[in-house]
Amino acid sequence: MAYRVLCDENVDPQVTRYLEKEGNVGVHVRDELGTGTTDAEIARYAAENNYVLPTNDSDFLDEEEYGNLKVLYFPDNRTLAYDLASLVAKNSLTLPLPGPPAPETFPDPEEAGLSRSPTKPAHPGTAPPLINGKP
Numbered sequence: 001m002a003y004r005v006l007c008d009e010n011v012d013p014q015v016t017r018y019l020e021k022e023g024n025v026g027v028h029v030r031d032e033l034g035t036g037t038t039d040a041e042i043a044r045y046a047a048e049n050n051y052v053l054p055t056n057d058s059d060f061l062d063e064e065e066y067g068n069l070k071v072l073y074f075p076d077n078r079t080l081a082y083d084l085a086s087l088v089a090k091n092s093l094t095l096p097l098p099g100p101p102a103p104e105t106f107p108d109p110e111e112a113g114l115s116r117s118p119t120k121p122a123h124p125g126t127a128p129p130l131i132n133g134k135p
Helices: 014-021 039-048 081-094
Strands: 004-007 025-028 052-055 070-073
Touching (some): 014 025, 014 081, 052 081
Parallel strands (some): 004 025, 004 052
């Protein structure tokens, strides 16, 4: 699952290019909102646009103020751009973002070789499906 990533001002802008190479959407605060944007504006923009925010600004860890924000916190600014992008990409493969579940689509039962009738077996010799222990 790819992340949509808004890199905070303290993150090297090159991270966005590496993120794109890893299959994620990467934009930088400077390009999207401009230099000097407040933390509150960054948080609102990130939340409204479903971005993850990689940052080393511990202010974003304040649950009361930024509880709806998806933050990838790294404690110092010495992490190389490629390494940070790689960490984000690895997280995107193993840690799906919380949010509404994807809508489920089901094939037409007849197209899938299933019966529409709950009492008629889908295939000869098979039992009908059980719902709460009843056919």
